[in-house]
Amino acid sequence: MLQCTLSIFLFRRNKLLLRYSALGLKRCYSTDIRNIGILAHIDAGKTTTTERMLFYAGKTRALGEVHRGNTVTDYLAQERERGITICSSAVTFPWNGKRINLLDTPGHIDFTMEVEQSLCAVDGVVVVLDGTAGVEAQTVTVWTQADKHKLPRLVFVNKMDRPDANFEKCVYELKTKLDAEPVCTQFPVKNNEGHLSIYDVITLEQLSWQQKDYGRVYQKTKLEASEALRDLQEKRNELIDKLSGLDDELAEIVISTESFDQVSNELIGKAIRRATCQKKIVPVLLGSAYKNIGIQRLMDAINDYLPNPEECNQIYECFGNDLAGKVFKIVHDKQRGPLTLVRLIRGELKRGMRLTCSSGQAEVVSKIYEPLADEYREVSSVQAGDVAICAGLKSTITGDLLTSSHTSLKNAQKRLMKIRGVTIQQHEDDDELSVDQEMFAIGAQIPDAVYFCSIEPPSISSQTAMEQALKQLQREDPSLRVNYDAVTGQTVLGGMGELHMDIIKSRMLSEYKIDVDLGPLQIAYKETIKSPSTNTLSLEKEIAGSKQNVSITLEVVNDEVEVFCLDKSPENVQHLKALRPRILQVVRKGAISALERGPRVGGQVVDTQIRLHNVLVGRGTADSFIMAAAAQCVQKLLTTSGTRLLEPIMALQIVAPNDHVSGVMADLSRRRAIIKDVTTKGEKNKMILVNAPLSELSGYSSALRTISSGTASMTMQPCGFSEMNSLDETLAIRRVQGLE
Numbered sequence: 001m002l003q004c005t006l007s008i009f010l011f012r013r014n015k016l017l018l019r020y021s022a023l024g025l026k027r028c029y030s031t032d033i034r035n036i037g038i039l040a041h042i043d044a045g046k047t048t049t050t051e052r053m054l055f056y057a058g059k060t061r062a063l064g065e066v067h068r069g070n071t072v073t074d075y076l077a078q079e080r081e082r083g084i085t086i087c088s089s090a091v092t093f094p095w096n097g098k099r100i101n102l103l104d105t106p107g108h109i110d111f112t113m114e115v116e117q118s119l120c121a122v123d124g125v126v127v128v129l130d131g132t133a134g135v136e137a138q139t140v141t142v143w144t145q146a147d148k149h150k151l152p153r154l155v156f157v158n159k160m161d162r163p164d165a166n167f168e169k170c171v172y173e174l175k176t177k178l179d180a181e182p183v184c185t186q187f188p189v190k191n192n193e194g195h196l197s198i199y200d201v202i203t204l205e206q207l208s209w210q211q212k213d214y215g216r217v218y219q220k221t222k223l224e225a226s227e228a229l230r231d232l233q234e235k236r237n238e239l240i241d242k243l244s245g246l247d248d249e250l251a252e253i254v255i256s257t258e259s260f261d262q263v264s265n266e267l268i269g270k271a272i273r274r275a276t277c278q279k280k281i282v283p284v285l286l287g288s289a290y291k292n293i294g295i296q297r298l299m300d301a302i303n304d305y306l307p308n309p310e311e312c313n314q315i316y317e318c319f320g321n322d323l324a325g326k327v328f329k330i331v332h333d334k335q336r337g338p339l340t341l342v343r344l345i346r347g348e349l350k351r352g353m354r355l356t357c358s359s360g361q362a363e364v365v366s367k368i369y370e371p372l373a374d375e376y377r378e379v380s381s382v383q384a385g386d387v388a389i390c391a392g393l394k395s396t397i398t399g400d401l402l403t404s405s406h407t408s409l410k411n412a413q414k415r416l417m418k419i420r421g422v423t424i425q426q427h428e429d430d431d432e433l434s435v436d437q438e439m440f441a442i443g444a445q446i447p448d449a450v451y452f453c454s455i456e457p458p459s460i461s462s463q464t465a466m467e468q469a470l471k472q473l474q475r476e477d478p479s480l481r482v483n484y485d486a487v488t489g490q491t492v493l494g495g496m497g498e499l500h501m502d503i504i505k506s507r508m509l510s511e512y513k514i515d516v517d518l519g520p521l522q523i524a525y526k527e528t529i530k531s532p533s534t535n536t537l538s539l540e541k542e543i544a545g546s547k548q549n550v551s552i553t554l555e556v557v558n559d560e561v562e563v564f565c566l567d568k569s570p571e572n573v574q575h576l577k578a579l580r581p582r583i584l585q586v587v588r589k590g591a592i593s594a595l596e597r598g599p600r601v602g603g604q605v606v607d608t609q610i611r612l613h614n615v616l617v618g619r620g621t622a623d624s625f626i627m628a629a630a631a632q633c634v635q636k637l638l639t640t641s642g643t644r645l646l647e648p649i650m651a652l653q654i655v656a657p658n659d660h661v662s663g664v665m666a667d668l669s670r671r672r673a674i675i676k677d678v679t680t681k682g683e684k685n686k687m688i689l690v691n692a693p694l695s696e697l698s699g700y701s702s703a704l705r706t707i708s709s710g711t712a713s714m715t716m717q718p719c720g721f722s723e724m725n726s727l728d729e730t731l732a733i734r735r736v737q738g739l740e
């Protein structure tokens with residue numbers, strides 16, 4: 001009430017201040033917060049939709065446009081130049097007494113990791129469809145990701161202003177391609193000039209937007225008795241019928257009133273909310289972000305149908321009032337340096353507070369900001385349920401759980417185990433019940449790099465600056481791998497694709513002013529040993545007058561679990577027992593470092609265990625000398641035992657109309673694909689699940705488009721590494737050597 005009075009007062013004095021007062025909702029209950037992700041296939045219109053939301057919420061004074069490069073959420077220079085979203089950005093705005101924290105995420109497959117991170121921080125999702133394209137490849141991917149995170153969602157069918165938009169087709173594809181239960185609360189209607197307005201199924205109104213004030217105001221007109229009204233009434237009845245089949249509360253009301261007409265709009269809204277939060281249905285809305293149509297109703301639907309933070313994350317109740325926050329992104333701000341985006345789940349985060357991150361490291365929050373993409377407003381504290389941008393955190397990485405202390409985390413885990421009736425012993429025995437896992441399970445998974453390339457600074461003097469910049473970029477984007485290749489002396493980047501690497505290069509130039517050179521993009525093969533082998537290496541050398549002397553015996557065997565261990569055979573046990581821990585540590589470090597680069601194509605050596613049989617070290621021998629001896633011994637072993645290549649495999653999910661399935665399958669078999677499953681998807685489509693080597697998939701999406709005349713869609717994600725036959729292996733090696 002006080003809040004409201006204050007707002008009105010400020011409104012009289014200064015309209016601008018109203019916005020900040022409304023943002024005083026910061027003190028609001030977490031039931032009044034919506035943490036939302038906005039997901040879609042590339043170019044469906046997420047950024048344009050977000051711009052409109054900010055505008056109508058009073059957060060911006062002018063509308064940003066992607067083609068003009070002046071949007072709020074695409075704030076990196078690269079995003080504005082390319083017109084695509086690269087980093088998810090967080091924006092906050094008030095809407096009808098609620099506070100919406102919204103993450104705009106990238107649509108391109110190379111940035112799937114970004115989407116994963118964002119999903120750790122939200123309680124619900126808006127999936128934007130391009131009304132002219134329906135459910136596209138990346139829509140399927142993000143939908144599957146939202147499924148994995150068990151997130152309720154709304155669908156916004158955008159671009160409905162376009163003459164080729166087809167709302168029914170979109171709804172049909174939601175059922176057939178995504179197995180969703182769409183519930184349309186709106187339908188499109190166009191006048192003779194093709195101008196779009198919306199029929200509201202619940203209120204039986206026609207909603208019309210005017211262009212002259214950027215769609216800020218819209219009219220609601222009750223439909224007069226007509227064919228259109230009868231049609232809409234029928235749709236309303238169908239909606240109530242469907243909902244009462246899914247929602248007991250509504251079913252009881254329908255039964256007691258014996259009529260659909262008596263069911264109020266409010267009751268329908270509440271039933272939609274319950275069914276959406278329980279993930280039984282997906283409400284579908286429509287509009288045109290570009291033409292400023294339908295956005296306010298989408299914002300209403302976010303408030304009305306998507307859950308608040310209290311309805312989610314119940315597992316974190318075991319923290320009581322202690323602090324628990326999930327780090328979902330680290331960004332670099334030119335003025336403020338690295339900033340950590342934290343979704344606060346429990347407690348209150350205050351400026352100057354001490355925190356502990358997952359690695360146990362202590363951190364201090366020096367400043368807290370509230371997000372508006374690249375603009376921030378400093379605040380002194382943030383409440384549970386909200387998103388905070390923190391300055392001062394140095395070792396925290398994406399995916400960390402921040403708590404007030406290690407003891408607080410342990411206590412919370414104990415409380416959770418007690419609630420679940422799990423004893424410590426059970427917990428240790430049973431992976432399924434691992435409380436740690438559950439606590440951290442919402443953390444994003446970092447995919448293995450499938451491509452790599454070398455990166456070089458413009459001059460030797462900028463090597464250190466380049467390394468520091470890469471370190472920062474890596475904290476922001478854990479799917480970027482940075483390795484140093486001791487053999488070639490090059491820094492090597494690993495990542496998800498060409499665009500991913502390209503963006504890194506561009507960001508190095510625009511944000512760090514380093515014009516790096518990237519080598520050709522190569523597939524990141526791994527290697528594994530062919531057979532076990534043992535070797536003894538003796539090294540003797542005089543360095544600066546001091547005699548260095550090491551004799552080491554190591555064995556390599558195939559093992560997927562442990563990378564280094566001590567040999568257990570009786571002749572070695574005694575000696576190894578007497579080994580000094582420091583020497584063991586040095587040997588371990590040196591030996592493992594040699595697995596970074598296999599002898600065939602320089603790929604990481606995996607599924608290989610190094611066993612230490614014996615090591616004799618002369619008095620005064622330096623650690624670096626022992627380390628080098630261990631590394632050399634392993635290198636020799638890898639060469640003598642020989643290695644096989646393992647190639648990255650992608651899991652593809654293809655949805656194709658029945659009459660194109662045989663063509664798609666024939667093409668897949670030429671690509672060394674292994675068909676995992678073919679299932680029926682609706683009446684007219686099949687879903688094909690296949691695993692195929694990445695090396696066979698270059699240009700596959702356009703090939704699929706050609707084979708299926710544009711009717712098939714697909715998603716692709718890395719799913720591990722697999723051995724190859726000797727012919728394919730020879731080919732791969734020739735390709736890596738630049739001979740093919």
Ligand SMILES: Nc1nc2c(ncn2[C@@H]2O[C@H](COP(=O)(O)OP(=O)(O)OP(=O)(O)O)[C@@H](O)[C@H]2O)c(=O)[nH]1
Pocket residue numbers: 040041042043044045046047048049066067083084085086105106107108158159160161162287288289290291
């Ligand atoms: N006709 C029409 N064009 C639209 C509409 N919404 C967006 N666009 C245009 O579609 C293009 C892509 O829009 P974005 O908002 O950048 O799409 P996005 O989903 O954020 O794209 P990424 O960030 O690259 O994933 C831009 O040229 C927009 O102007 C719409 O409702 N109607």
